[in-house]
Amino acid sequence: MSDFFKMSGSDTDIVISTRVRLARNLAGIPFGNRLASEDAERLIAEASRPIVENPVFSERFTLKKYGKEPSGELRGLVEKHLVSKEFAASGLTRAALISEDGGISVMINEEDHIRLQAIGSGLCIEECLEAATSLDRVIEQGIGKELGGYAFDSRLGYLTCCPTNIGTGMRVSVMLHLPALAASGSDRLLSRIASRFGLAVRGFYGEGTAATGDIFQISNRVTLGYDESELAQRLKEAVNSLIREERARRKEEYEASPLAFEDRVHRSAAVLSSARLISTDEAMQLLSDYRTGVASGILKGDMDRINALLWAIQPASLGGNSAASRDANRAELLRREINYE
Amino acid sequence: MSDFFKMSGSDTDIVISTRVRLARNLAGIPFGNRLASEDAERLIAEASRPIVENPVFSERFTLKKYGKEPSGELRGLVEKHLVSKEFAASGLTRAALISEDGGISVMINEEDHIRLQAIGSGLCIEECLEAATSLDRVIEQGIGKELGGYAFDSRLGYLTCCPTNIGTGMRVSVMLHLPALAASGSDRLLSRIASRFGLAVRGFYGEGTAATGDIFQISNRVTLGYDESELAQRLKEAVNSLIREERARRKEEYEASPLAFEDRVHRSAAVLSSARLISTDEAMQLLSDYRTGVASGILKGDMDRINALLWAIQPASLGGNSAASRDANRAELLRREINYE
Numbered sequence: 001m002s003d004f005f006k007m008s009g010s011d012t013d014i015v016i017s018t019r020v021r022l023a024r025n026l027a028g029i030p031f032g033n034r035l036a037s038e039d040a041e042r043l044i045a046e047a048s049r050p051i052v053e054n055p056v057f058s059e060r061f062t063l064k065k066y067g068k069e070p071s072g073e074l075r076g077l078v079e080k081h082l083v084s085k086e087f088a089a090s091g092l093t094r095a096a097l098i099s100e101d102g103g104i105s106v107m108i109n110e111e112d113h114i115r116l117q118a119i120g121s122g123l124c125i126e127e128c129l130e131a132a133t134s135l136d137r138v139i140e141q142g143i144g145k146e147l148g149g150y151a152f153d154s155r156l157g158y159l160t161c162c163p164t165n166i167g168t169g170m171r172v173s174v175m176l177h178l179p180a181l182a183a184s185g186s187d188r189l190l191s192r193i194a195s196r197f198g199l200a201v202r203g204f205y206g207e208g209t210a211a212t213g214d215i216f217q218i219s220n221r222v223t224l225g226y227d228e229s230e231l232a233q234r235l236k237e238a239v240n241s242l243i244r245e246e247r248a249r250r251k252e253e254y255e256a257s258p259l260a261f262e263d264r265v266h267r268s269a270a271v272l273s274s275a276r277l278i279s280t281d282e283a284m285q286l287l288s289d290y291r292t293g294v295a296s297g298i299l300k301g302d303m304d305r306i307n308a309l310l311w312a313i314q315p316a317s318l319g320g321n322s323a324a325s326r327d328a329n330r331a332e333l334l335r336r337e338i339n340y341e
Numbered sequence: 342m343s344d345f346f347k348m349s350g351s352d353t354d355i356v357i358s359t360r361v362r363l364a365r366n367l368a369g370i371p372f373g374n375r376l377a378s379e380d381a382e383r384l385i386a387e388a389s390r391p392i393v394e395n396p397v398f399s400e401r402f403t404l405k406k407y408g409k410e411p412s413g414e415l416r417g418l419v420e421k422h423l424v425s426k427e428f429a430a431s432g433l434t435r436a437a438l439i440s441e442d443g444g445i446s447v448m449i450n451e452e453d454h455i456r457l458q459a460i461g462s463g464l465c466i467e468e469c470l471e472a473a474t475s476l477d478r479v480i481e482q483g484i485g486k487e488l489g490g491y492a493f494d495s496r497l498g499y500l501t502c503c504p505t506n507i508g509t510g511m512r513v514s515v516m517l518h519l520p521a522l523a524a525s526g527s528d529r530l531l532s533r534i535a536s537r538f539g540l541a542v543r544g545f546y547g548e549g550t551a552a553t554g555d556i557f558q559i560s561n562r563v564t565l566g567y568d569e570s571e572l573a574q575r576l577k578e579a580v581n582s583l584i585r586e587e588r589a590r591r592k593e594e595y596e597a598s599p600l601a602f603e604d605r606v607h608r609s610a611a612v613l614s615s616a617r618l619i620s621t622d623e624a625m626q627l628l629s630d631y632r633t634g635v636a637s638g639i640l641k642g643d644m645d646r647i648n649a650l651l652w653a654i655q656p657a658s659l660g661g662n663s664a665a666s667r668d669a670n671r672a673e674l675l676r677r678e679i680n681y682e
Contacts, residue, residue, distance in 0.1 A: 259669055263617035270615035276604035277616075328600055340615075 009124025027148035050142020075316035165223030180249035213284035265293025348461025354636035368489035391483020416657035508565030521590035554625035606634025
């Protein structure tokens, strides 16, 4: 679990992870709903070949094909943000290529023919963009010429199934831990910053979800009319402004009552490292406080391990037959992973 | 703090402490409201002399006189159950003789001329009765004959200020920790047992208070018509019946869900040993759970220390200028005294 994220970035007191996703389609194969079953199979073979047959990549990536049957494994991958909800729920023949460290994944036959993403811990937009575009080039160059290459329009850019992705096909998304902003009810500030920079704000579990554990995802809405690095730069500015705000609020909160602040983070660490039964929601809230304690230097702890726990405590990651047995497994995992004295 | 109680009894999983109190008055001095100021001074001198001038006792007891001014020290003694609320609140010239271990105390000029009590940890009714009556004899024999000895009527027994104490002048009171009975809302059971045995049930802080920390005091209502050992025996039967009930309910509770039971006691110990700010009410409830955990063998811990903490965390014991500073002092004390790993 410790090297869940391969790339590691900056500002880990506030930034949990950075993700860059690229959407690609092949010109010679119908898009989306019009994709026939034999096209789906062909796509999997063609898009995976450049990786599977590459001596360097083949060792680092695992290819898995999925059919109609629902799979607990897929739910786990969704919770780790390695594949999308839509990919897991789709009934189509589809496949995922996932690097051993979970840092890079390629979905074949999601909404688009190919969706590839790079994910890292902390703020590392440039690194993720570089990793994603490198792999993208490898795939593009390896796909059979008879399929006509990537669907690309000289005026619009990459063509995608949904018009909101046309252009760069890129979505950069940064996951932020904003407990002090959340505590002061600063949804307004978030939406102000989001709309100023043309960004979308979502909760931990994605679109339309609440900010469990005070975690927010911020991503670019616009994919068209700017190049990749311009879009990335704009997002980075917004993130930096949120980081400054959050740091200032945490400082204010601490200075208003150091003891109350310390009390909260110590209690959270104590409960996390001692409970025998714990729900996802409670654990997320306690992990938020614990993370704040570690970020502020009050508690000792490892950020990568805490970040990995945010995913590891989710129901599908834990397995188990019932909510009660998962609550017990979650508590056991937390006791093992969190060292609080 | 460790040897707060001198005598140590049985059934410490449920019984916190046992107390025996005797009320005595001198025949030659007016009772209660009719007591003049010079009588009060004389009483203090006469009733303390047999102890103060006794070479053995004088080393073990401290005599302190109190006047009109309110005193934080007195509030602390009330919270430790070493003097009564009435004694602390009274404006009269009065005194207390307290043994160094807190096991025996004598109030002079409380409601009655003399009230002496012996207190021990666990269930130790006979031992406390023996300690109290021994000291009682020492005082009785040492008081100047010109004061006419103890006010005693051959038909009624010892005469006291309030008719509810006439007879033996004795009140035996046992403090019980009944979390499982309290959780199952068994007030009815308590009152049934109390009325069957002619007993009174009260909360931790005395008459008319709620059962903070799941702690109940049970004591004899009747003082007349039976001798001391009969009254003590009847109380002991009631206590034993409550002990059996509480043990059965704890077992049921544990067996219904061992993990939920363990979760509760571990969380309590974790919060007690990590909080930086904690209120009296929260601490009492957590100490109740912690005590249950130690009693059941799930947690390691020292019962005498836990019992002492029930008093030590009270506001007057802690001192401090404000509720906030007391919450911090309380948390510090608990972190120091509770070793939870």
